[in-house]
Amino acid sequence: MWPLLATAVRTYAPYITFPVALVVGAVGYHLEWFIRGTPQKTIEEKSILEQREERVLQEAAGRDLTQVTSLKEKPEFTPKAVLNRNRPEKS
Structure with missing residues (x-):
């Protein structure tokens, strides 16, 4: 008898647990909003x-x-060590 009962419980477990989980989830959801209260409208902040x-x-x-500096004059634009690696130093 026990193997037959175990097989039936194993077979019909999704049909039993889904409605139970649905009811527990709905009760928990409404209970949480009851405890917290209604949500306040948030002020939309700019991104x-x-x-x-x-x-x-x-x-x-x-x-x-209209007056901008040239990219050649900006020292932080390109590191000189990278571009002048294979060039001899001008003296």
Whole structure:
């Protein structure tokens, strides 16, 4: 008799456990919101990208954007050790 009962429980386990898990999950979900209370509406904050764009626009408001430095004059643009590795030093 026990092997027959074990086989039946093993066969019908999904049909029994799914409704039980569904009820336990629904009760837990509603109980959590009952304890926490209703969620407050959050104030939508600007994303980091939007904040950065506004800051860049504010910084650029007082400058003349047509006057830019050449890339050759910027020392941090390209490391000289990489480009001049195989060239002899000019003296």
